[in-house]
Amino acid sequence: MNELLLIVTIAGSRVALPAAAVESVVELDTLIPVPRAAPHVAGLSALRSRVLTVIDTLRSLELGESDCSNGIREAAVVELDGHHYALIVDVVEDVVEALSDPSPVRAAMGAGWERASKGMVETEEGPLLLVDIDALVAGAAAEARAA
Amino acid sequence: MDDLIADFVAECREMLEALGGEIVAWEAQPDDRGRLDSIFRFVHTVKGNCGFFDFPRLEALSHAAEDALADVRAGRRTPDPALVSAVLAIIDRIGEMIACIEAGEEFPAGDDSSLIDALAPGAEGPATQVAAALPEAKGGGANAPRTIRLSVELLDRVMSGVSDMVLARNELARRLREAPSEVAVDSAFERLSGIIAEMRDAITRTRMQRIENLFVALPRMVRDLSAELGRQVLVDIDGGDVELDREMIEMIRDPLTHIIRNAVDHGIETPAERLKSGKREIGLLSVSARQSGNQILIDIADDGRGIDGKKLVEKAVAAGTIDKAAAASLSPREQLALIFEAGLSTAKEVTAISGRGVGMDVVRSNVERIGGIVEVDSVPGQGTRMTLRVPLTLTIIPALTVSIGNQHFAIPRSAIEEIVRVNGGSVTLDRIGGAGVATIRGRRVPEISLAEVLGLESDIADEDGSLVVLRPAGGDVYALAVDRIHDHEELVVKPAAPAVMATGLYAGTTLADDGSPILLFDPAGVAQVGGIKLEAQERSARIAETTVVTAQRDNSVLLFRGLDGCRRALRLAVVDRIEEVERKAIRKAAGQLRVQLGDTILPLAGVEALEKGDDKVRVFRLSDGAHEIGYAFREVIDLMAMDNELIPADNPGAVSGVTLIGGEPAELIDAHWLFSHHLGAAAKPKVQAVCRLPSDDPWMQNMLRPIVEAAGYLVIGEHDELIPDLVIASDREPVEAGGSAKIIVLRSDPEGQDDESIYRYDRAGLLMALKAAATGRGK
Numbered sequence: 001m002n003e004l005l006l007i008v009t010i011a012g013s014r015v016a017l018p019a020a021a022v023e024s025v026v027e028l029d030t031l032i033p034v035p036r037a038a039p040h041v042a043g044l045s046a047l048r049s050r051v052l053t054v055i056d057t058l059r060s061l062e063l064g065e066s067d068c069s070n071g072i073r074e075a076a077v078v079e080l081d082g083h084h085y086a087l088i089v090d091v092v093e094d095v096v097e098a099l100s101d102p103s104p105v106r107a108a109m110g111a112g113w114e115r116a117s118k119g120m121v122e123t124e125e126g127p128l129l130l131v132d133i134d135a136l137v138a139g140a141a142a143e144a145r146a147a
Numbered sequence: 148m149d150d151l152i153a154d155f156v157a158e159c160r161e162m163l164e165a166l167g168g169e170i171v172a173w174e175a176q177p178d179d180r181g182r183l184d185s186i187f188r189f190v191h192t193v194k195g196n197c198g199f200f201d202f203p204r205l206e207a208l209s210h211a212a213e214d215a216l217a218d219v220r221a222g223r224r225t226p227d228p229a230l231v232s233a234v235l236a237i238i239d240r241i242g243e244m245i246a247c248i249e250a251g252e253e254f255p256a257g258d259d260s261s262l263i264d265a266l267a268p269g270a271e272g273p274a275t276q277v278a279a280a281l282p283e284a285k286g287g288g289a290n291a292p293r294t295i296r297l298s299v300e301l302l303d304r305v306m307s308g309v310s311d312m313v314l315a316r317n318e319l320a321r322r323l324r325e326a327p328s329e330v331a332v333d334s335a336f337e338r339l340s341g342i343i344a345e346m347r348d349a350i351t352r353t354r355m356q357r358i359e360n361l362f363v364a365l366p367r368m369v370r371d372l373s374a375e376l377g378r379q380v381l382v383d384i385d386g387g388d389v390e391l392d393r394e395m396i397e398m399i400r401d402p403l404t405h406i407i408r409n410a411v412d413h414g415i416e417t418p419a420e421r422l423k424s425g426k427r428e429i430g431l432l433s434v435s436a437r438q439s440g441n442q443i444l445i446d447i448a449d450d451g452r453g454i455d456g457k458k459l460v461e462k463a464v465a466a467g468t469i470d471k472a473a474a475a476s477l478s479p480r481e482q483l484a485l486i487f488e489a490g491l492s493t494a495k496e497v498t499a500i501s502g503r504g505v506g507m508d509v510v511r512s513n514v515e516r517i518g519g520i521v522e523v524d525s526v527p528g529q530g531t532r533m534t535l536r537v538p539l540t541l542t543i544i545p546a547l548t549v550s551i552g553n554q555h556f557a558i559p560r561s562a563i564e565e566i567v568r569v570n571g572g573s574v575t576l577d578r579i580g581g582a583g584v585a586t587i588r589g590r591r592v593p594e595i596s597l598a599e600v601l602g603l604e605s606d607i608a609d610e611d612g613s614l615v616v617l618r619p620a621g622g623d624v625y626a627l628a629v630d631r632i633h634d635h636e637e638l639v640v641k642p643a644a645p646a647v648m649a650t651g652l653y654a655g656t657t658l659a660d661d662g663s664p665i666l667l668f669d670p671a672g673v674a675q676v677g678g679i680k681l682e683a684q685e686r687s688a689r690i691a692e693t694t695v696v697t698a699q700r701d702n703s704v705l706l707f708r709g710l711d712g713c714r715r716a717l718r719l720a721v722v723d724r725i726e727e728v729e730r731k732a733i734r735k736a737a738g739q740l741r742v743q744l745g746d747t748i749l750p751l752a753g754v755e756a757l758e759k760g761d762d763k764v765r766v767f768r769l770s771d772g773a774h775e776i777g778y779a780f781r782e783v784i785d786l787m788a789m790d791n792e793l794i795p796a797d798n799p800g801a802v803s804g805v806t807l808i809g810g811e812p813a814e815l816i817d818a819h820w821l822f823s824h825h826l827g828a829a830a831k832p833k834v835q836a837v838c839r840l841p842s843d844d845p846w847m848q849n850m851l852r853p854i855v856e857a858a859g860y861l862v863i864g865e866h867d868e869l870i871p872d873l874v875i876a877s878d879r880e881p882v883e884a885g886g887s888a889k890i891i892v893l894r895s896d897p898e899g900q901d902d903e904s905i906y907r908y909d910r911a912g913l914l915m916a917l918k919a920a921a922t923g924r925g926k
Contacts, residue, residue: 030663032554032663032664032666033554034647034650034666035600035601035650035652036600036601036602036652036676037646037647037649037650038646038649041644041646041647044647044664045664046658046662046663046664051641051643051657051664053643053644053646053647081645082642083642083643083644083645085644138646139646
């Protein structure tokens with residue numbers, strides 16, 4: 001219930017990430033592209049001699065493409081199966097406490113959001129969409145293959 | 148107390164591991180005092196500690212074994228197989244109990260008295276002198292190297308810390324180079340740099356283990372296996388001092404065990420079978436390790452019955468792993484490689500030891516997962532050799548950095564054969580059907596452009612780049628075109644995220660000196676994504692090797708130089724193979740020159756200019772399907788396509804005409820004429836079909852007639868009285884056939900009209916028609 005949530009903005013929408021899963025918030029500067037990788041893999045970046053796989057959340061959610069050309073981007077670093085990923089976000093806002101368990105969102109969301117949704121949680125800042133980090137990392141392509 | 152128990156368990160484990168090999172060696176040489184002592188020392192230690200810890204069953208067991216061994220040491224007993232087995236059984240039981248202690252479990256219920264009874268000797272002697280030997284044993288123990296136990300996890304953390312330190316040093320070095328600095332700072336940095344390098348070496352070595360740790364258990368395993376299966380096997384182990392990353396040792400333990408089990412179970416025959424096939428009754432299994440570059444090679448060879456490649460192929464076809472057509476074209480090596488396909492086992496029945504469905508396919512996938520390869524070589528009746536090639540370590544890989552545009556990539560150095568500049572004299576690049584082919588000092592290798600594979604923009608022209616010639620593990624070579632070659636570096640490679648690995652191109656990621664990530668290629672993956680057919684290439688290379696060329700397009704010709712130095716060409720389809728014979732194998736017999744090739748004697752053509760000086764003569768073996776003749780020549784020039792017009796020869800003969808091949812004139816050999824001329828009577832069917840040709844048409848007479856004659860026809864003109872079975876006419880002068888004769892109409896225009904005429908240089912069509920007419924006649 002009192003799970004901590006990190007509020008970030010992706011594609012203009014305020015959403016919540018489970019704060020426990022987020023190791024740190026960084027500013028990415030260099031981005032090395034990975035040719036031939038799935039489109040939502042924006043590239044590689046280094047953080048304290050660790051390689052981060054940078055995930056373009058916009059592409060992952062099928063909402064377009066993040067603009068990485070002009071240098072610094074904010075990103076949330078998460079670890080999944082021993083690999084570190086940086087999820088590109090627009091803005092990192094705040095950490096708040098969840099006031100409810102996630103409940104299903106009955107309104108129609110975009111397909112990408114639908115896939116990455118873990119439900120809606122109540123917070124002091126109002127209802128927020130809890131985003132599934134695994135789904136962001138897996139991206140749209142993996143989902144399509146599994147289906 | 149718990150700490151003490153943990154130490155006891157660890158000590159026992161170490162001793163047990165070291166003991167595995169000793170016991171078997173002791174069995175082979177019962178009078179080997181050193182081995183006996185070390186076994187005795189173990190049971191003695193266990194016994195002493197048990198009293199302290201209160202493990203009565205363990206104590207009783209070790210005590211009994213100690214007593215029996217003490218008798219042997221005192222010379223009151225000679226060790227026999229029964230005693231060795233009994234001691235082994237006790238040591239095994241001790242091992243099980245120690246495992247229970249370690250896991251904090253109760254001992255499984257059971258009685259050890261049967262084990263202890265098994266030790267009882269046939270005759271008992273007087274008991275004395277046990278204590279005298281003990282000080283000696285203790286002295287041996289003190290010589291052991293000083294060691295401590297560390298968790299691998301801790302080592303890994305240290306290793307990764309040191310790797311980071313190296314990276315930080317590299318970055319600092321770069322900054323120092325950029326900024327004007329003082330000599331004092333530089334020299335301090337140099338010292339720091341040296342220390343870090345030393346530390347990295349040392350920490351790398353801590354992760355290294357002698358492969359002996361893996362090998363010590365083998366003699367015992369083979370002994371148990373062979374006892375169970377009724378085999379007699381001698382194990383020969385070599386190269387135990389080769390060092391390997393400890394993780395790697397764990398990774399190859401299972402594959403190695405599996406291969407050895409297979410060798411004892413399926414490879415080595417029973418003593419009776421061995422004697423029958425004229426071998427020593429004791430089979431030899433040799434396991435050896437050696438370092439080759441940054442790879443470790445582990446050979447497991449037995450002198451057993453070997454693997455029958457044909458049986459494997461049958462099984463694979465039956466199991467649907469490959470289709471019949473593919474099966475027929477497999478080389479012996481490829482046949483053997485089928486053993487690594489899933490679901491194939493040559494064993495007729497499933498035994499307890501191997502053939503339980505865990506096949507060689509699992510072995511291969513396990514080895515390949517750690518970047519290794521496994522190869523098999525076998526001679527039926529003589530034995531099998533399996534070779535495991537594994538990288539020295541998982542983490543540090545010597546690599547070459549290259550770049551496309553401004554992005555850097557790394558290529559593992561182990562796969563690199565050579566690096567050549569495209570604009571160097573020894574290299575040419577060609578485009579064949581859109582695919583790149585690089586010719587490097589005469590060798591043709593498929594070429595792919597890294598920029599194209601990756602979909603990146605190359606910022607330089609093709610001819611300014613470099614080619615990296617790669618040989619992926621187990622595959623064939625190919626050339627990778629890159630923009631620039633940078634540096635050789637030792638890179639600390641880390642696995643990349645699944646989304647990156649899914650491309651199939653990369654083996655991992657690493658950090659460059661400036662701290663930016665670099666992708667490390669998987670050379671086999673790059674080839675695959677780039678569309679290089681590694682296996683197919685191997686197959687076609689084989690064809691070139693043996694010069695057995697079949698099913699080529701009709702206009703491909705083999706360009707060669709005759710004995711008289713003339714450029715000549717032969718249609719490829721008639722060349723069966725090339726042989727080299729001694730000069731003396733060619734002699735005149737029965738009216739013409741003939742050559743002896745093995746057991747057959749063939750008429751020989753092309754020998755008009757045979758010189759006395761030639762010791763060896765190379766001969767084409769030409770075949771029309773039923774008969775063969777030889778054609779002597781000096782050298783093969785090339786395989787070419789004949790796409791220029793043929794200017795017919797004035798007279799019928801060995802040369803049907805001259806044409807431009809590769810920009811120079813070459814004489815085209817008329818194989819049909821050769822056959823008809825040289826085979827003579829031998830080739831004539833008993834009842835010859837008769838074919839009528841217009842006698843006033845020179846083309847018919849000079850070009851066609853030999854072909855028709857070679858097809859077995861007797862050729863007549865219009866005025867001959869014989870009744871023709873077949874009439875050939877040109878489309879300009881239609882003829883009446885008369886009687887039951889078939890008619891073939893030849894046209895001079897390659898573009899066919901809608902009738903049944905055949906273009907006169909459509910050799911295949913013509914031959915088909917000739918053959919059809921000849922068979923039709925018989926009905």
